[in-house]
Amino acid sequence: MSNQAIHVPTMAEFAARGEMPEILFWVGCAGSFDDRAKKITKAIVRILNHVGVQFAVLGTEETCTGDPAKRAGHEFLFQMQASTNIQVLNGYGVKKIVTGCPHCYNTLKNEYPELGGDYEVIHHTQLVQQLLDAGKLTVQGGAFKGKKITYHDPCYLGRANDVYEAPREVIQKLDVELAEMKRSRANGFCCGAGGAQMFKEAEKGDKEVNVERSEEALALKPDVIAVGCPFCMTMMTDGVKHFNQEDTTKVMDVAELIAQANDL
Amino acid sequence: MAYIDNILFALLFAAGIYWFAQSLGKLRRNILLGRDLDLTDNKPMRWRTMIRVALGQSKMVTRPTAAIMHIFVYVGFIIINIELLEIVIDGIFGTHRVLSFLGPLYTFLIATFEVLALLVLIGCVVFLVRRNIIKLKRFVSKDLDGWPRSDANYILITEILLMSAFLFMNAADRQLQVMGYSHYHEMSSAAFPISQWLIPIYGDASPEALIMVERFCWWFHIAGILAFMNYLPYSKHLHILFAFPNTFYSNLKAKGGFSNPENVQNEVKAMMDPSFTPPAPPEGQIQRFGAKDVTDLSWKQLMDAYTCTECGRCTSACPANNTGKLLSPRKIMMATRDRLEEVGANIDSNKGSFVEDGKPLLGTYITPEELWACTSCNACVQECPVNIDPLSIIIDLRRYMVMEESAAPAELNMMLTNLENNGAPWQFSPSDRLNWANEE
Numbered sequence: 001m002s003n004q005a006i007h008v009p010t011m012a013e014f015a016a017r018g019e020m021p022e023i024l025f026w027v028g029c030a031g032s033f034d035d036r037a038k039k040i041t042k043a044i045v046r047i048l049n050h051v052g053v054q055f056a057v058l059g060t061e062e063t064c065t066g067d068p069a070k071r072a073g074h075e076f077l078f079q080m081q082a083s084t085n086i087q088v089l090n091g092y093g094v095k096k097i098v099t100g101c102p103h104c105y106n107t108l109k110n111e112y113p114e115l116g117g118d119y120e121v122i123h124h125t126q127l128v129q130q131l132l133d134a135g136k137l138t139v140q141g142g143a144f145k146g147k148k149i150t151y152h153d154p155c156y157l158g159r160a161n162d163v164y165e166a167p168r169e170v171i172q173k174l175d176v177e178l179a180e181m182k183r184s185r186a187n188g189f190c191c192g193a194g195g196a197q198m199f200k201e202a203e204k205g206d207k208e209v210n211v212e213r214s215e216e217a218l219a220l221k222p223d224v225i226a227v228g229c230p231f232c233m234t235m236m237t238d239g240v241k242h243f244n245q246e247d248t249t250k251v252m253d254v255a256e257l258i259a260q261a262n263d264l
Numbered sequence: 265m266a267y268i269d270n271i272l273f274a275l276l277f278a279a280g281i282y283w284f285a286q287s288l289g290k291l292r293r294n295i296l297l298g299r300d301l302d303l304t305d306n307k308p309m310r311w312r313t314m315i316r317v318a319l320g321q322s323k324m325v326t327r328p329t330a331a332i333m334h335i336f337v338y339v340g341f342i343i344i345n346i347e348l349l350e351i352v353i354d355g356i357f358g359t360h361r362v363l364s365f366l367g368p369l370y371t372f373l374i375a376t377f378e379v380l381a382l383l384v385l386i387g388c389v390v391f392l393v394r395r396n397i398i399k400l401k402r403f404v405s406k407d408l409d410g411w412p413r414s415d416a417n418y419i420l421i422t423e424i425l426l427m428s429a430f431l432f433m434n435a436a437d438r439q440l441q442v443m444g445y446s447h448y449h450e451m452s453s454a455a456f457p458i459s460q461w462l463i464p465i466y467g468d469a470s471p472e473a474l475i476m477v478e479r480f481c482w483w484f485h486i487a488g489i490l491a492f493m494n495y496l497p498y499s500k501h502l503h504i505l506f507a508f509p510n511t512f513y514s515n516l517k518a519k520g521g522f523s524n525p526e527n528v529q530n531e532v533k534a535m536m537d538p539s540f541t542p543p544a545p546p547e548g549q550i551q552r553f554g555a556k557d558v559t560d561l562s563w564k565q566l567m568d569a570y571t572c573t574e575c576g577r578c579t580s581a582c583p584a585n586n587t588g589k590l591l592s593p594r595k596i597m598m599a600t601r602d603r604l605e606e607v608g609a610n611i612d613s614n615k616g617s618f619v620e621d622g623k624p625l626l627g628t629y630i631t632p633e634e635l636w637a638c639t640s641c642n643a644c645v646q647e648c649p650v651n652i653d654p655l656s657i658i659i660d661l662r663r664y665m666v667m668e669e670s671a672a673p674a675e676l677n678m679m680l681t682n683l684e685n686n687g688a689p690w691q692f693s694p695s696d697r698l699n700w701a702n703e704e
Contacts, residue, residue: 006701008698008701010698027700029688029690032688032700033690033692033696033697038703041700042700045701057698057701059697059698060698063688063694064687068679068683068689069683070522071659072662072672072676072680073554073662073663073664073666073672074663074672075528075553075663075667076553076667079524079532080535083536106520106521109518110517110518110520111522115524115529155640155641155642155643159520159641160519160521160642161520162518186646187326188643189583189586189643190583190643192639193639194641195638195639198689199676199678199679200636200673200675200679202637203584203589203590203591203637204588204589204590204633205584205588205589206588209583209586209639212583212586212587
């Protein structure tokens with residue numbers, strides 16, 4: 001995958017020209033600041049550029065959706081964040097949003113409407129699936145052909161929003177063996193990061209949640225554990241390292257799989 | 265003295281219904297101690313959800329053994345209770361098998377009840393074995409220590425006794441019919457596919473002894489049903505009634521969307537627009553952010569607590585519980601019900617108003633350690649066969665800890681501070697948000 005700088009248009013630039021992009025790409029805090037997640041962000045951008053989808057980001061006008069505050073119980077802070085974001089989004093007249101993170105996706109889609117922010121929101125795996133279905137994007141297996149991949153359902157994409165098939169259909173386009181863990185789809189087992197756990201040590205117990213989940217995934221001896229969430233990415237990567245399996249099993253976002261298979 | 269049986273029966277029956285109605289009234293009163301929540305939208309979808317989830321048991325099937333046994337007990341319970349109609353008429357008017365004039369239909373009904381009674385018996389025995397001999401993990405958990413574990417066994421044993429009484433009654437009746445004894449009219453032998461195998465137990469018992477057995481079983485059956493009904497309000501078995509309204513009032517929205525409490529919306533609005541004055545809380549309620557006690561929860565959350573039958577599927581799917589943390593979503597529901605019962609008893613003994621007892625749900629019944637272990641993954645919500653939402657209670661209690669007590673764990677406070685100052689949960693400058701686009 002190439003790593004050179006890529007042009008990323010902002011909403012402000014579009015607005016200055018009096019134009020409106022097809023879709024707003026909501027990058028999210030992890031996608032903007034976390035070193036590993038930034039690679040996922042770039043993969044998404046490369047796919048969008050490759051297909052020629054006219055998109056923009058908010059750039060420095062973007063701020064946290066408030067998801068971690070809300071899950072931690074700080075409703076004030078959440079609603080303050082929401083109100084700031086809704087002002088910006090409505091100011092630009094945004095209609096459609098794609099997110100790089102299931103938490104942003106869930107919050108924008110399910111919690112903003114009641115507060116005055118009504119948008120069509122999709123997760124990036126859904127966008128990729130739509131592009132594949134419409135024939136705008138094609139993939140050959142490329143580097144992944146014949147490889148064994150297992151997909152870990154992010155709670156906030158799966159159970160929280162019943163999106164189970166889009167990421168799987170995308171992965172299957174890569175001519176790979178999609179191996180399912182025993183706990184998958186509606187029975188998927190959390191990576192341990194949700195509910196603001198990402199930002200704190202776990203409570204006292206006898207095992208870390210991400211270790212339990214990574215153990216389950218590694219039992220399938222996959223070449224790749226595919227994820228669709230930057231927090232799952234962190235937790236599963238740490239889990240794989242815990243078992244010293246990082247040389248044999250990679251943890252990759254679905255967007256990275258597609259970008260890499262297409263040499264983007 | 266001829267009518268003493270009839271009068272006794274009528275009194276017993278009326279008392280059973282009366283006490284039960286009293287209990288239901290109290291349950292209703294307790295549930296309405298919760299905060300208002302409008303769940304009257306989209307009725308067609310609500311009916312469909314109730315029919316699918318409660319009547320159709322659609323969420324039971326994920327665990328096949330339990331699902332099959334539960335269907336036996338559930339269908340048996342509903343169908344055999346049709347027999348109650350005849351029992352009540354016979355009891356009040358002193359008739360015997362008053363509906364037997366239905367002929368072949370009656371034969372079919374009684375035969376069906378007998379087969380179902382056997383299936384209920386099998387189901388209950390399997391359930392007892394799973395709980396007490398195989399000791400499935402979710403049934404030996406410390407959540408159930410004490411009364412809850414006994415409660416479960418009492419229910420199963422009672423059902424076994426009731427079904428046995430029904431079958432032994434039919435067997436004695438059949439034997440009396442064959443003997444041509446007084447008003448025991450001969451019915452088709454096809455009506456007794458199960459109880460016919462019990463007849464040999466009676467050997468050459470006299471008609472008088474058989475009548476004793478038949479009458480004893482008849483009284484035991486009906487008195488047992490009335491007693492069982494009145495036991496429900498004190499038992500986890502209440503789910504047989506509450507599963508229906510509870511699924512009707514299910515959350516129909518995406519599980520990931522949490523509520524946006526209105527009082528917070530008003531405060532935020534007032535902050536943004538100084539001319540806006542937040543409305544005062546409803547009469548008799550104090551302004552509170554999040555929930556400290558059961559009366560801060562919504563009536564639906566309280567109904568959830570009464571509906572819980574303590575099956576433990578939520579806890580067995582909970583990632584925190586699975587990795588040895590203190591959190592158990594089942595225990596959250598049990599604690600909520602226990603506290604609600606305590607609040608109800610407090611109101612009863614204080615002439616209709618609650619006297620502060622210093623034992624709120626948060627802290628006394630549920631500890632912060634449990635609440636902070638939750639990953640909000642919705643596995644418990646997904647698992648619940650009757651659409652209970654333990655997660656919403658966990659979040660409401662967290663809201664109280666954070667907004668009213670500023671009692672979040674230190675690391676979360678750091679995250680919240682970052683979010684407030686930088687618009688991100690980590691300490692990065694907002695002006696660096698687009699740097700990724702220019703990085704190699």
